[in-house]
Amino acid sequence: xxxxxxxxxxxxxxxxxxxxxxxxxxxxxxxxxxxxxxxxxxxxxxxxxxxxxxxxxxxxxxxxxxxxxxxxxxxxxxxxxxxxxxxxxxxxxxxxxxxxxxxxxxxxxxxxxxxxxxxxxxxxxxxxxxxxxxxxxxxxxxxxxxxxxx
Numbered sequence: 001x002x003x004x005x006x007x008x009x010x011x012x013x014x015x016x017x018x019x020x021x022x023x024x025x026x027x028x029x030x031x032x033x034x035x036x037x038x039x040x041x042x043x044x045x046x047x048x049x050x051x052x053x054x055x056x057x058x059x060x061x062x063x064x065x066x067x068x069x070x071x072x073x074x075x076x077x078x079x080x081x082x083x084x085x086x087x088x089x090x091x092x093x094x095x096x097x098x099x100x101x102x103x104x105x106x107x108x109x110x111x112x113x114x115x116x117x118x119x120x121x122x123x124x125x126x127x128x129x130x131x132x133x134x135x136x137x138x139x140x141x142x143x144x145x146x147x148x149x150x
Contacts, residue, residue, distance in 0.1 A: 049075035101148040
């Protein structure tokens, strides 16, 4: 997870890039410096959601009372929105499925995914984000999505 100082630095760089551009606001968003800044900010915010979630899910598998809290659930909803804004449909779809799975499992609904299945979903999400950071976009594993929808 990036420290707040790094996130603030990314935001400052993004503001600076926006100030240096000319044209309409839509054109500003398409300039390379702004696009790079937005991508880095997205990755930073995604990491801030995903790392605590992975830690919580690992504890949950060992201790059934250590369920993910409201912060993790809200973080996943935030990630759904961030992915939607970036038009990253696979990340949006997987984040939403993981949110639904964890919510059902927390309430111990019959047929809800297990903590291990939720962990697999979070690890798949980490894989997609890693690939996105490397410049590749992939679909989420159908097997993992199926585990989350059980």
